[in-house]
Amino acid sequence: MGKALLTQLPDDEIIRLLDLAGMRSITPHTITDAGVLLQEIRASRIRGYTTDDGEQEVGVSCVAVPVPSAPAATAISISAPTPRMTPDVVRQASVALREAADSIAERFDRERAATG
Numbered sequence: 113m114g115k116a117l118l119t120q121l122p123d124d125e126i127i128r129l130l131d132l133a134g135m136r137s138i139t140p141h142t143i144t145d146a147g148v149l150l151q152e153i154r155a156s157r158i159r160g161y162t163t164d165d166g167e168q169e170v171g172v173s174c175v176a177v178p179v180p181s182a183p184a185a186t187a188i189s190i191s192a193p194t195p196r197m198t199p200d201v202v203r204q205a206s207v208a209l210r211e212a213a214d215s216i217a218e219r220f221d222r223e224r225a226a227t228g
Contacts, residue, residue: 113176116189117186117187118153119156119162121185135149139168140166141165141167141170142168164176166194171193173194174197176209179220180217181224182217186216
């Protein structure tokens with residue numbers, strides 16, 4: 113989910129945040145190199161979703177998408193045991209999450225328009 117939030121920021125802002133917060137290793141799969149993380153973020157922006165393969169918790173994988181138009185950086189995700197997160201599940205989840213994110217964004221847009 114964190115990477116989905118980061119996709120909404122420019123690269124220089126990501127670097128600034130990483131400099132402030134550091135890149136502490138949580139599991140053996142945690143990305144701790146800023147260059148590697150930026151490459152992942154850039155690929156995720158193109159792909160439209162991010163993945164986490166045991167970076168936060170060993171044996172748990174995640175697919176996440178940013179929610180555009182939210183009043184603050186927002187993302188939604190699903191997580192599952194890594195063996196269940198097959199490429200087909202990732203593909204299906206990314207599509208479903210993108211549809212849900214778009215629906216949420218439309219609601220934010222409607223609410224903003226109503227309050228003018």
